[in-house]
Amino acid sequence: MTKIKVLPLIAAGIALASCSALISAPELGQTRATLKEWVELKKLVSEEKSRWTVEKQTLNESIDLLTQEIEKLDEQIVSMQEEADAAQLERQSLNNEDDELRAAAAVVKQIASDLESQVIGLVDYFPESLKDKLKLLTERIPKNAKAADSIGLSTRLQYVIGILSEIEKFNKQITVEETMQQIGDSDVAVKTLYIGLAVAYYVDGTRTQAGILRPAKGGWEKERRDEMAEQIATAIGVYEREETAQFVNLPINVN
Secondary structure (H helix, E strand, O other): OEEEEOOHHHHHHHHHHHHHHHHOHHHHHHHHHHHHHHHHHHHHHHHHHHHHHHHHHHHHHHHHHHHHHHHHHHHHHHHHHHHOOOOHHHHHHHHHHHHHHHHHHHHHHHHHHHHHHHHHHHHOOOOHHHHHHHHHHHHHOOOOHHHHHOOOHHHHHHHHHHHHHHHHHHHOOEEEEEEEEEEOOEEEEEEEEEEOOOEEEEEEOOOOOEEEEEOOOOOOEEEEOHHHHHHHHHHHHHHOOOOOOOOOOOOOOOO
16 A cells, blocks of 8 residues: 655644754754754755756657657658669669668667666666556566567657656655565564655554665665664654654665
8 A cells, every 4th residue: 555645744743843842952952953954854855856857857858859850760761762763873872871870770779778778777776666666667668679679769768758757756755655574584564654765664563663774776675673663653653644743753864
């Protein structure tokens, strides 16, 4: 079960926690430090989002240009092939131009192949739920040259765009998932709170087993932190509106 919501509720929790922190000077200092960390995190997320927006726009513009060029190349190649029998001199001229166009098309195909390889490489770092969402598109990306030749370049680029859109959607939101995971020697029901694709926190239903998840190739690395069980469960409860809005201090280390 995946729930996708926005950050304002947790932000409200921060404000309430800031008010309660006025009880004593040490607590005030701790609260200020915590708020500073939160502000830095928000700044980092904002910068990452802005960077991704610019990169996406650039990629989309490049894809549009490539698609237009591909269509022009296809039209020119067809035209050249139809006129090739007109005369020997004309045929030679057209054949020379055809070679140039095919060379240009090969460059475009290589660019498409590079994009596909990069996207497939990224998928190895994603949570299983996101991999499942992307499965239909990733399975359509050609695995070899023969398969690539059977698919139009425009179609291949559309698959890449679809994958990037799903990645962006997951990365800019908070997501809570409930799954069965193996902890120790047994499978238990676990809720996981994903902060985009940066870090995640998990806790079991009894609030006794918990930890931190960080992105890694082939599966997120798990760090057991049972002492954080109450904090993580509370944060998830606030996000799901099952707990009173409040500030919850969770460690985060974004590389």
